[in-house]
Amino acid sequence: MDINKNIDQLFKEKLKNLETTPNKKVWKEIESKISKKKRRIFPFWWFSSGVAALLIIGFFVFPFNDTKHQIKQNTSKKIITKTPDKKIDSFIKGGAKIIIVQKNENKITPSQKKLSIKKRDDNKLTIQINSVRKETIKISKNSVLVTKNEKFSKDKKPLIMKSILDETKENQALIPENKIASNNNKDSKKLDFSKSIEDYKEEKKYKNSDKKSWSVAPVFAVLNSNSFTNTSPIDPSLSGSTKGKNSVSYGIQVAYQINKKWSIQSGFHLQEIRFENNKITVISSDINASNITFNSDKNFVFESGDNTSFASTSSPLGALNLDGELAQNYSYYEIPVEIKYHLIGQSKFKTHLIGGFSTLFLQENQIRLSTSELNEVGKANNLNNINFSGNLGIDLNYNLNTNWSMHINPMLKTQFNTFTKNNNRFRPYSIGLYTGIHYQF
Amino acid sequence: MAAQSEIYELYADVLFGICLKYSRNYQDAEDTLQDSFLIIFDKITQYNKKGSFEGWLKRIAINTALQKYRKKTPLELVKEVTEIEDLVEIDFKDKNLDIDFLLNLIQQLPDQYRLVFNLYVLDSYSHKEISKMLNISEGTSKSNLSRARKKLKIALETQQKREQNA
Numbered sequence: 001m002d003i004n005k006n007i008d009q010l011f012k013e014k015l016k017n018l019e020t021t022p023n024k025k026v027w028k029e030i031e032s033k034i035s036k037k038k039r040r041i042f043p044f045w046w047f048s049s050g051v052a053a054l055l056i057i058g059f060f061v062f063p064f065n066d067t068k069h070q071i072k073q074n075t076s077k078k079i080i081t082k083t084p085d086k087k088i089d090s091f092i093k094g095g096a097k098i099i100i101v102q103k104n105e106n107k108i109t110p111s112q113k114k115l116s117i118k119k120r121d122d123n124k125l126t127i128q129i130n131s132v133r134k135e136t137i138k139i140s141k142n143s144v145l146v147t148k149n150e151k152f153s154k155d156k157k158p159l160i161m162k163s164i165l166d167e168t169k170e171n172q173a174l175i176p177e178n179k180i181a182s183n184n185n186k187d188s189k190k191l192d193f194s195k196s197i198e199d200y201k202e203e204k205k206y207k208n209s210d211k212k213s214w215s216v217a218p219v220f221a222v223l224n225s226n227s228f229t230n231t232s233p234i235d236p237s238l239s240g241s242t243k244g245k246n247s248v249s250y251g252i253q254v255a256y257q258i259n260k261k262w263s264i265q266s267g268f269h270l271q272e273i274r275f276e277n278n279k280i281t282v283i284s285s286d287i288n289a290s291n292i293t294f295n296s297d298k299n300f301v302f303e304s305g306d307n308t309s310f311a312s313t314s315s316p317l318g319a320l321n322l323d324g325e326l327a328q329n330y331s332y333y334e335i336p337v338e339i340k341y342h343l344i345g346q347s348k349f350k351t352h353l354i355g356g357f358s359t360l361f362l363q364e365n366q367i368r369l370s371t372s373e374l375n376e377v378g379k380a381n382n383l384n385n386i387n388f389s390g391n392l393g394i395d396l397n398y399n400l401n402t403n404w405s406m407h408i409n410p411m412l413k414t415q416f417n418t419f420t421k422n423n424n425r426f427r428p429y430s431i432g433l434y435t436g437i438h439y440q441f
Numbered sequence: 442m443a444a445q446s447e448i449y450e451l452y453a454d455v456l457f458g459i460c461l462k463y464s465r466n467y468q469d470a471e472d473t474l475q476d477s478f479l480i481i482f483d484k485i486t487q488y489n490k491k492g493s494f495e496g497w498l499k500r501i502a503i504n505t506a507l508q509k510y511r512k513k514t515p516l517e518l519v520k521e522v523t524e525i526e527d528l529v530e531i532d533f534k535d536k537n538l539d540i541d542f543l544l545n546l547i548q549q550l551p552d553q554y555r556l557v558f559n560l561y562v563l564d565s566y567s568h569k570e571i572s573k574m575l576n577i578s579e580g581t582s583k584s585n586l587s588r589a590r591k592k593l594k595i596a597l598e599t600q601q602k603r604e605q606n607a
Contacts, residue, residue: 007590007597008562014543016563018458026471027449030478034445 049359051337052266055254212440213257217407219436221249225273226429233419233426234302234328234367234380235290238277241304242426245327247272249432251334261342263352269334271360273430274327280304282324282371291421292367294378300369302326324371330383332360338391345397352395358413360387382419389413393434403441409434445482452495453478456502462559463506465548473509477502503564504574510552511575546596553577554589561586 225244232238251269258264281303288299302324338356345351362385369376393411400406414429457474464470481501488497547555556575560566561582566574568582575582 004587004590007593011543011547011558011562011593014540015462015547018462018540018544019454020457020461021454022457022471022474026475027446027453030449030475030482031446033475033479034482 049335051264052268052335055256055264055266058256212402215255215257215405215438215440217253217255217436217438219249219251219253219267219269219434221269221411221432221434223247223249223271223273223430223432225275226431227275228414228427228429229425231424231426232277232304233275233382233424233428234277234292234326236424238280238302238304238326239424241277241280243276243278244428244430245274245276247274247329249334249434253436253438255340255438263340263342265338265340265354265356266336269336270331270363271334271430272329272331272364273428274329275428276328277302277304277326280324280326281322282369282374291380291382292369292378293381294369294376296376296378298376300376322371324369324374327368327370328380329364329366329368330362330380331364332387333363334389335359335361336391340395348399350397350399352397354391354393354395354409354411356391358389358391360389360415361385362387382421384417384420387418388416389429390416397438403439405438405440407434407436407438445478448481449478452498455495456498459499459502460506461544462547462563463503463510463556465510465552465555469509473502473506476509477505480505499564503560507556507574510556542600546593549596550589550592554585554592557582557585558589558593 224246227242227244230240230242232242234242249269249271251267253265253267253269255263255265283301283303285299285301290300290302292300294300336356336358338354340352340354343351343353362383365379365383367378367380369378391411391413393409395407395409397405397407411432411434412429413432415427418428419426453474456477457470460470460473460477461467464473477498481498484501488494547558550558553575557571560571560574561568568579568586571577571582572579577585
């Protein structure tokens with residue numbers, strides 16, 4: 001045992017607090033791994049899908065700019081109820097006034113509305129509401145003040161409050177001690193109140209009809225794909241012969257108007273892109289020099305034009321086909337996030353500038369090769385699954401009536417991340433003419 | 442990045458010491474150190490300020506090393522032995538044994554012996570704790586320890602003889 005202790009002691013003494021400076025390259029490697037990780041933590045397509053998700057969530061949370069919602073909002077603010085120094089009976093039976101003044105303690109936007117409702121034949125029940133349109137609910141330190149001189153019954157107090165405040169639990173109600181206990185007319189009063197709120201809602205709805213923030217539209221577009229460079233993404237020897245073809249895009253667009261000038265829009269589209277190489281020479285080959293994987297596992301070498309100078313193809317020549325046609329189709333699910341800025345135009349006709357970007361998820365990827373003898377299908381092996389595009393365009397909008405409008409919208413979309421490798425500096429873009437009919441609410 | 446680099450500057454030496462003791466060789470120790478720091482920076486929010494920060498960092502480094510050498514196959518049989526009493530006398534008065542030499546001896550131990558020896562002798566874990574950390578029985582931990590000691594002793598003896606002959 002002593003010997004064991006001896007050994008333990010020896011190693012403990014020498015090695016327990018061993019400290020050694022590691023080589024600098026260890027930190028270098030750690031550093032590079034951390035920064036790589038950081039970049040992976042927040043890829044920017046998350047941002048775009050995040051915004052899209054927010055729009056969609058917002059669409060459900062604040063549907064239709066609902067007036068019911070506004071009532072809640074109003075009441076969640078400071079409410080001062082004033083009644084003349086009268087007894088509750090007279091308050092109910094007539095001559096009483098309830099003035100609800102809503103004061104917004106937060107920011108007050110310019111779109112304030114003043115609304116008075118005069119209802120009931122006998123009872124002059126006046127509700128004045130300064131409503132402030134705000135999209136986010138901020139319930140904070142709400143307080144309800146009832147002026148001191150009132151004489152409410154215990155039963156009526158919560159009743160009034162309840163009907164106003166229904167769902168604002170955080171409110172602190174400062175209500176003076178009651179002096180008179182009378183519980184008649186309890187129900188009728190409740191009725192009165194809720195009825196006037198109903199009336200108010202309706203009126204509000206009417207007034208609000210020209211304030212529609214949301215719009216949704218089925219959108220259709222004709223696209224023409226093209227490239228900034230005159231090369232081919234499939235095969236370097238095909239440069240000069242790649243032509244963009246017309247294709248389509250369709251989907252749903254959701255837009256939200258932030259204020260008079262700005263709106264934001266997103267949606268979900270299917271976008272097709274087509275390129276074609278005509279009159280190419282096709283030689284079957286052992287090696288795969290192009291970026292196509294054919295389903296049949298065959299390989300081909302391509303030459304543009306039918307000038308058959310095969311100096312560049314070192315592969316053993318196989319069967320030769322002239323006048324071939326190579327058609328590349330690929331499609332994306334597109335989630336755009338775009339900002340719209342109101343340039344000119346008034347009620348009927350408006351022009352907006354649109355800018356933004358899209359996240360593109362590769363969906364279809366097909367290449368079809370056809371010559372007089374051959375018919376092969378394959379796919380491009382250099383397309384990224386996730387691609388991005390920068391979008392710029394002008395939106396011309398025509399209001400049909402309060403609920404419906406149509407737009408026509410030429411757009412330029414430049415893709416950033418189309419190819420994984422061997423793109424031969426091919427930079428695709430598309431020019432599209434988007435059109436749709438919007439429903440606003 | 443600045444915060445991370447500061448932490449690294451402060452603790453790299455201590456943790457690298459641990460990694461060297463728990464690893465087979467220098468190369469492995471560097472890898473373990475790197476992995477440890479990546480885990481540390483990843484989990485730093487989980488550090489509750491109850492224990493010492495250095496202790497927390499050390500535990501991570503140890504665990505990272507264990508992760509690396511813990512037996513992947515549970516089928517490797519180790520004959521359980523109770524404490525082996527060895528009566529070989531060694532003169533340890535010569536305490537000028539080189540640290541590098543001792544470190545080298547530890548590194549050359551079989552993985553599990555090394556881990557147990559380190560945990561028990563240098564980092565004062567109990568056999569019970571070690572058995573949980575390495576997923577072995579307490580008996581195995583004890584026997585591994587005594588075998589580790591034995592191997593170390595033999596190595597030290599041969600070294601001594603060599604020195605005497607020289």
